[in-house]
Amino acid sequence: MDNPIPSTYIDYLHTLQGVNADALVEALQTPPAVGIRINRRKFSLSGIYEIYPDSAGVEWCQSGVNLDRRPVFTLNPLLHAGAFYVQDASSMIYEQVMTTLRGKIAKQSINILDFCAAPGGKTTAMINALNDTDIVVANEYVAARGKVLRENLQKWGFSNLITTGDSSDRYAVLSPVFDIIAVDAPCSGEGMMRKEEVARSQWSEKLVEDCASLQRDILRDLAVTLRPGGYLIYSTCTFNLHENEENARYIRDTLGFTQIPINSLNLTELDKIGRSLLSDIEALRFMPHLTPNGEGLFITVFQKPGIENPETSSAAVALAIDKKVDKKGKKKGKNSARSNENVSAETLSGDNLRWLKGVVKSGKEVDFEVTPAGVFAIPSSVIPLRTLLEQKGIHVTSSGVPAGELKGKNLIPDSRLVLSDLYDTATLPSVEVDEDMALSYLRRESFTLPPNISKGYVVIKYKGVPLGLMKNLGNRANNLFHAPWRIKMQN
Helix, strand or coil, X not given: CCCCCCHHHHHHHCCCXXXXXXXXXXXCCCCCCEEEEECXXXXXXXXXXXXXXXXXXXXXXXXXXXXXXXXXXXXXXXXXXXXXXXXXXXXXXXXXXXXXXXXXXXXXXXXXXXXXXXXXXXXXXXXXXXXXXXXXXXXXXXXXXXHHHHXXXXXHCCCCEEEECCCHHHHCCCCCXXXXXXXXXXXXXXXXXXCCHHHHHCCCHHHHHHHHHHHHHHHHHHHCCEEEEEEEEXXXXXXXXXXXXXXXXXXXXXXCCEECCHHHCCCCCHHHCEECCXXXXXXXXXXXXXCCCCCCEEEEEEECCCCCCHHHCHHHHHHHHHHHHHHCXXXXXXXXXXXXXXXXXXXXXXXXXXXXXXXXXXXXXXXXXXXXXXXXXXXXXXXXXXXXXXHCCCCEEEECEEEEEEEXXXXXXXXXXCCCCCXXXXXXXXXXXXXXXXXXXHCCCCCCCCCCCCCEEEEXXXXXXXXXXXXXXXXXXXXXXXXXXXXXXXX
């Protein structure tokens, strides 16, 4: 990197008791580690080891793999299919933490808020640990980052999803509706100094102070939205005390939350991970000189005191909203069609609606909504929480799964539908393609399908994982891969 580590920052590191500052600075000047985490609903570790035979498992994440080099991920079709996510090993701890916390909550369905969610790495890690009935709200305030977040989550394919783009003070008007809140807070980024040039160039003591203050604002605002007995995960990718242990004290002493002991989280290989620098705080510290396969990360977990009031529980709120929607005559029942913003629901009927219903998994209750942005398939269980967010003025940027586009009276299915967990893989013919054909498809190039494939919509698969749709016309096939995702890189 062109920018050296700031000398003022090195001086600060030497003031941290319990940190080998010289070893940390040396580690921050080594090449960053590379890891990937599989999507457990789409792919397997054995499949990853076949592709990257020199890789090794991540000790604290059963879905994670460390790679010995950084391949050209753009040319791996499985990345575009949402079969895995590129992530450093430290951040993968989120999957194991969520696995433990989810097991502590005796409810069939819970609501999770990932507040600072972009680009989606920690969101997808948590989704790996969740039940199919759980609902995730992923928020990103910065619009450009929110776009990247939606793309990564749509590829991951979890349909019980709402994305929002708002500040924490807008969330503060909510009642306690979340069972788990994750705040991977905006921070000074010291833990990214071996990976990102900007982390070195932007660092200053003023930045640390500003970040610590913003983090407390976010924590204070979101605390009211967590149900009594719910869990708060707080993390940063920085090393200083102000943004880490001191803000953990704020959660405990000012917000009144109870610390969760690290040894109660059922994590493995903790001897390879650093601990809190303050004896009264329970936390993990991933530091490159201790855990060289990951970047810097501080993570701690708290529980909100009290017992949940049944009248304000997530389920009660959802039921109340359901009743309101029914009274207004907007809810039409299982696999219904509705319209938004003056787009007629009658345009989604007949063959169009039957086709969409036909490709959705049996037992999935889904509403199909027609909007100016297209047709969306939204699990019915998601709608009450989305309605609550909208009623409170929170900016909802998407919900459910893009399902198609109406052109006149015709529905053009959206390839993102077959990437999702709504898609019933037994409903459409599919073609398994090799790597070259998969990349040709991802470039939105045209090619002819085998003559034994029936005409109509066909799913293109690579290593058994759907990449998207084509419409087979016999002598040729129209490539329906989502155009904004088209790759331009050549082999």
